[in-house]
Amino acid sequence: MKASRIGPWIAVTLGALYFLVPLIGTFEFSLRMRRGTYSFDAYRIVLGDPNFQASFLYSVVLALATIVVGTLLVVPTAYWVQLRLPKLRPLVEFVTLLPLVIPAIVIVFGYLRLYNSQSILPLTDSSRGTDLLLTFGYVTLALPYLYRSVDTGLRAIDVRTLTEAAESLGASWSTILFKVIFPNIRSAILSGAFLTFAIVIGEFTFASLLNRPAFGPYLQLVGANRAYEPAALAIIAFVVTWACMGLIQVFGAARGPTQPK
Amino acid sequence: MTFIDIRNLRKSFGPATVVHDFALAVERGEFVSFLGPSGCGKTTILRMIAGFETASAGSITIDGQEVTDLPPAKRNVGMVFQAYALFPNMTVAQNIAFGLRVARRGPDEIAARVEEMLRLIKLPDIAGRYPYQLSGGQQQRVALARAIAVKPQVLLLDEPLSALDAKIRVSLREEIRSLQKDLGITTIFVTHDQEEALSMSDRVVVMNEGRAEQIGTPFEVYNYPRTRFVASFVGTLNILTATVIDAENGRLAIDGREVLAAHTVEGRASGDTVTVALRPEAVTFGEAADGRDELAGTVEAVSFLGAVVRIRVRLESQTVSLDAFNQPAVRLPAAGEPVTLCFARDDLLVVAGG
Ligand SMILES: Nc1ncnc2c1ncn2[C@@H]1O[C@H](COP(=O)(O)OP(=O)(O)O)[C@@H](O)[C@H]1O
Numbered sequence A: 001m002k003a004s005r006i007g008p009w010i011a012v013t014l015g016a017l018y019f020l021v022p023l024i025g026t027f028e029f030s031l032r033m034r035r036g037t038y039s040f041d042a043y044r045i046v047l048g049d050p051n052f053q054a055s056f057l058y059s060v061v062l063a064l065a066t067i068v069v070g071t072l073l074v075v076p077t078a079y080w081v082q083l084r085l086p087k088l089r090p091l092v093e094f095v096t097l098l099p100l101v102i103p104a105i106v107i108v109f110g111y112l113r114l115y116n117s118q119s120i121l122p123l124t125d126s127s128r129g130t131d132l133l134l135t136f137g138y139v140t141l142a143l144p145y146l147y148r149s150v151d152t153g154l155r156a157i158d159v160r161t162l163t164e165a166a167e168s169l170g171a172s173w174s175t176i177l178f179k180v181i182f183p184n185i186r187s188a189i190l191s192g193a194f195l196t197f198a199i200v201i202g203e204f205t206f207a208s209l210l211n212r213p214a215f216g217p218y219l220q221l222v223g224a225n226r227a228y229e230p231a232a233l234a235i236i237a238f239v240v241t242w243a244c245m246g247l248i249q250v251f252g253a254a255r256g257p258t259q260p261k
Numbered sequence B: 001m002t003f004i005d006i007r008n009l010r011k012s013f014g015p016a017t018v019v020h021d022f023a024l025a026v027e028r029g030e031f032v033s034f035l036g037p038s039g040c041g042k043t044t045i046l047r048m049i050a051g052f053e054t055a056s057a058g059s060i061t062i063d064g065q066e067v068t069d070l071p072p073a074k075r076n077v078g079m080v081f082q083a084y085a086l087f088p089n090m091t092v093a094q095n096i097a098f099g100l101r102v103a104r105r106g107p108d109e110i111a112a113r114v115e116e117m118l119r120l121i122k123l124p125d126i127a128g129r130y131p132y133q134l135s136g137g138q139q140q141r142v143a144l145a146r147a148i149a150v151k152p153q154v155l156l157l158d159e160p161l162s163a164l165d166a167k168i169r170v171s172l173r174e175e176i177r178s179l180q181k182d183l184g185i186t187t188i189f190v191t192h193d194q195e196e197a198l199s200m201s202d203r204v205v206v207m208n209e210g211r212a213e214q215i216g217t218p219f220e221v222y223n224y225p226r227t228r229f230v231a232s233f234v235g236t237l238n239i240l241t242a243t244v245i246d247a248e249n250g251r252l253a254i255d256g257r258e259v260l261a262a263h264t265v266e267g268r269a270s271g272d273t274v275t276v277a278l279r280p281e282a283v284t285f286g287e288a289a290d291g292r293d294e295l296a297g298t299v300e301a302v303s304f305l306g307a308v309v310r311i312r313v314r315l316e317s318q319t320v321s322l323d324a325f326n327q328p329a330v331r332l333p334a335a336g337e338p339v340t341l342c343f344a345r346d347d348l349l350v351v352a353g354g
């Protein structure tokens, strides 16, 4: 009896330690910039650094663009596969998993070859073009997570009957997608969007090799050259991530009804 | 004038043909039911009328316009599903307004129509609720309101009451029927419940294995089933096998006992076996008087159904069920008792097609 209670407690405690000790250690270290006393100096420096602000903003904008493009790509695809091409589902799942299997570095060198200034579509010629390329690259990276959460969301509603009900009321495909399907898988899209956001904010390989001023390369730069600031950055990134998660919980719960299953 | 004209309709899924040369003409304002066991193709035909399935062959015409290859959104056909299919993200009012919004009606017109619909389905106070806050019966009424709000030419209902409990099922079927009569909307109603089909419809299409076995008024299909299948599926008819003794004069033998049918047995020779049907309520206890036939047997089971008591009597190899009214003053025979049964000759029906 007693042993069976202790087992889980040990596991939970070990897990918590594994998670919390580095976090607390990092936090403690980030406060030690001023000799002999704790201070938020490192945070003041980081937050005041124009490069921090610029690169963070750049990555946030890119993350939002990735979420919009990714959602517009994935939702209609997953919807159509579920409604009309269920036999293709294994193939589509396999394709969406590829980004997990192929290293980012391979993908980015592929991009550089395909879209360099000598190619038919020289996206890397301008920084706008490269931003576009980076967005599409991020959509690829986010694909496994976005597709899976959207697909799960679609399975939870009766896609076919809802579609037919809307069709018989005269609705067009775009009306069905935007008025019926999207709103009913909102929380699934949001959770996919959250993961996408987290991936894009911290991404290094693509941004660095395409030479764009994103947050990932900035983190790397600061990490290589400073002592206390990287710790402060890590804590900031952590807080931002958890804030996102909290916001999504709030959004998911507050807006509109959720069908009890 | 024929409003919906279905001709030679066929549907195959791969090698399996599930609807065979189906034909039906529905009048404007008529209420027609498709009645048949699960898997006989009712839903498939309905979905072809709605446009969700494409016909493998044949044609569907609504009000003179051929719609066979038209997409569902262009057909102006309202549909009510067994699973309600209300949009979970929308309130009741938004659900009902959906088709009107799609048709770009003005906001005042939409508001007025939604209110009218809510009054029609007798739920005037639920406009702001979400589907998950409603009972099954309420959801199905809202689904009905949503379908008829856009004034469709045809209303299709696919087992709309099957998911509801018995009490609501009965009250809602009366409501649907009276609504349909008031609005004069041409309706096709799919069900596997014979009571539902018989009580609601102007005409019933009895279906079996992708074919219409018989099309007729509830009275006709119940009282004069044309095939053995119809006789057994519609109602609780007694289906008996009889041997022809004298085809010319309608003399038959049921379990060795000679009876006289009211009509000649067409196209049969003496010695043939035929199927006869006998309604339980047409059979009574007692010796036969003029114009009546008689059978003898032993009571096998007595089941109390409320207003009526159903008694199963074993002849020799076959059984006959009969319904007696439940009157406390009248003693009914108990199991094991020998009894004599009689019925009017007109009620003994020789069923075509074996
Ligand atoms: N999409 C489909 N693919 C293959 N077979 C189908 C499909 N839809 C229906 N069927 C088959 O067609 C037959 C008739 O189905 P259905 O019309 O749903 O019957 P009912 O509504 O009378 O119960 C069934 O045998 C069913 O398995």
Ligand SMILES: [Mg+2]
Binding pocket: B039, B042, B043, B044, B159
């Ligand atoms: Mg069906």
